[in-house]
């Protein structure tokens with residue numbers, strides 16, 4: 303993996319991720335995240351299958367390394383009505399084609415940090431999202447102890463709209479996540495009394511759902527076969543709001 307020369311200012315360029323990045327992309331993900339992603343995820347990224355991505359490379363490196371990834375961001379477009387933040391968008395039911403961009407993974411190799419690379423990658427996603435007429439926001443999850451990332455999103459004017467208790471399950475331990483949103487193209491959070499009431503009702507409904515999920519989980523613990531199954535299968539799916547990071551994952555999100 304490339305390292306910046308100590309006395310040399312790197313020349314960082316941004317480009318889409320492509321098939322030749324497959325190996326290094328997998329390597330960096332496994333270095334940076336407490337998740338093992340399935341090969342299918344990386345193949346979808348490098349082939350641009352339902353996933354958009356940007357790579358950061360250091361052109362000041364020697365020829366054999368000057369196109370090697372030193373940072374990346376991956377994201378996908380989701381329908382607002384099917385997303386978990388449909389309720390916190392001032393959502394117009396007449397415009398059912400409204401979309402959002404969900405950031406899946408973001409990372410910069412350690413030796414290139416604090417140079418503004420992640421900020422630039424996020425700006426690329428914001429620019430891209432703004433260019434999609436139907437897109438109303440960019441959003442992501444971040445684990446509650448990831449201070450560098452939280453600092454970064456706040457600096458980039460993302461708003462923390464929710465704390466999701468026990469959202470992640472890593473090696474048998476639950477961790478909260480923050481849900482960060484950046485509105486684009488006139489997207490906004492609800493502000494009329496009726497809109498706020500709808501949000502509160504939906505929030506309470508989600509709370510009840512999460513409570514019943516917990517009860518269900520506790521019930522499940524009584525059955526050793528079920529709990530073993532939970533530890534060995536990824537629970538990530540488009541519609542699920544709780545993540546088990548002990549296993550391989552095809553659909554992924556920032557941690």
Ligand SMILES: CC(C)(COP(=O)(O)OP(=O)(O)OC[C@H]1O[C@@H](n2cnc3c(N)ncnc32)[C@H](O)[C@@H]1OP(=O)(O)O)[C@@H](O)C(=O)NCCC(=O)NCCS
Nearest residue numbers: 408409410415416417418419420421449450451453556557
């Ligand atoms: C989070 C991450 C992507 C940031 O990448 P980066 O290229 O260093 O980010 P930038 O240089 O654009 O900005 C970094 C900012 O975080 C700040 N920062 C760095 N470490 C910090 C810490 N421990 N606590 C608070 N802020 C911190 C820097 O000071 C800088 O802010 P500033 O511009 O106000 O000084 C990088 O640390 C990383 O890859 N981490 C591991 C993977 C990860 O956590 N990904 C995000 C998942 S949601």
